Amino acid sequence: AGDSEVINYDFSFEGPFGSYDTNQLQRGLQVYTEICSACHGLKFVAFRNLSDEGGPMLPEDQMRAYAEFYEVFDPLLFDGEGDFRPATPADKFPESSLSNAPDLSLMAKARAGFHGPYGTGISQFVNGMGGPEYITSLLTGYADEPECAANMEIPMDGYYNTAFAAGGYPEECTYEDGSHKYPGSWISMAPPLYGDDVFYEDGAATDLESVSMDVAAFLMWTAEPKMMARKQAGLTGVIFLTVLSVLLYLTNKRIWAPHK
Numbered sequence: 001a002g003d004s005e006v007i008n009y010d011f012s013f014e015g016p017f018g019s020y021d022t023n024q025l026q027r028g029l030q031v032y033t034e035i036c037s038a039c040h041g042l043k044f045v046a047f048r049n050l051s052d053e054g055g056p057m058l059p060e061d062q063m064r065a066y067a068e069f070y071e072v073f074d075p076l077l078f079d080g081e082g083d084f085r086p087a088t089p090a091d092k093f094p095e096s097s098l099s100n101a102p103d104l105s106l107m108a109k110a111r112a113g114f115h116g117p118y119g120t121g122i123s124q125f126v127n128g129m130g131g132p133e134y135i136t137s138l139l140t141g142y143a144d145e146p147e148c149a150a151n152m153e154i155p156m157d158g159y160y161n162t163a164f165a166a167g168g169y170p171e172e173c174t175y176e177d178g179s180h181k182y183p184g185s186w187i188s189m190a191p192p193l194y195g196d197d198v199f200y201e202d203g204a205a206t207d208l209e210s211v212s213m214d215v216a217a218f219l220m221w222t223a224e225p226k227m228m229a230r231k232q233a234g235l236t237g238v239i240f241l242t243v244l245s246v247l248l249y250l251t252n253k254r255i256w257a258p259h260k
Ligand code: HEM
Pocket: 031, 032, 035, 036, 037, 038, 039, 040, 098, 100, 101, 102, 104, 107, 111, 135, 138, 139, 164, 166, 167, 186, 187, 188, 189, 190, 192, 193, 215
C-alpha cells in the first residue's frame, strides 16, 4: 500500500469535551439511507438505537416508522418456513446488498486516517485515530487519473482516489524503487457523492465536503455509540482522582507532622 491523503477535518466530537451533534447525526443517517444503503449494510446497528441518548435521538414514533420502511426475513413466521415482514425497533439494519461492499457499522474504527511518524503513533496521539477524517477524505478524494495511468494498454479497474491506499496501483506510476508517484490507489466504489445529493430539512450545507462529513460523523456514532458516556465517565474519573490526591496529600502531611 502507498500513501493516502487524509485531511484533518474538525468534528464536534473531538477532544475530551467534544460531543456528537444530534442534527449532524440525523443528516448523516439521511445520507446513509438515501445513498450508501444501496450497497452497504449496517448489520451491527439496531433500529431502536436511533433513539438512544447521545445518538441521532430520533423521536420514538419516527424511529418506529423508519424501521418499518425496511423488510427483514423472519425464520419463525409461517410455522417455521419463514417470510419477510416489516422491521421492528429490535431488528438490525440489513447486511450489505452488494457482496464486495463492506459493512459500514464499524468502519470508522476499522480505518485509521493518521499514521506515524515511523510507527510511533504520535500523530494519532495528537490528532486522534482519524476514522471519520479518513471516510470524509475518501468520499471527497476522487480525482482525475494521473497522466502516467492514462495511456495504459489495459486501463485500471475502478476509480482513482487519493485517500484509498488498499487498491490496485499501476507499475507505470511508480518510481524505480517501487514507491508511488501519486497518493492513493484505484477503488472499486464509484464516487457515491458529488455535492447537492440530498435535501436537508434543517437547511444545512449540502456541498460535497459537508455531506461527506455528515455521513462520516454518523458512521463514527455507529462505530462508537457510547462515546459520550465514555467521555463523561473519564472526566468524572479525572476529577475524582484529583480531589483524592489533594486529600491524600493533606492527610499525609497531618499524619507525619508530629514527627518532623
Ligand atoms: C467501500 C463508504 C456508497 C460500493 C467503501 C468504504 C467506505 C465506503 C468507508 C471502505 C473503503 C476502505 O476499505 O478503506 C461509503 C459511503 C457511501 C458509499 C459513506 C455513501 C455516501 C456506496 C455505494 C456503492 C458502494 C452507493 C455501490 C454502488 C462500495 C464498494 C466498496 C466500498 C464496492 C469496496 C471498494 C474496494 O475495496 O475497492 N465505501 N460508500 N459504496 N463501497 Fe462504498
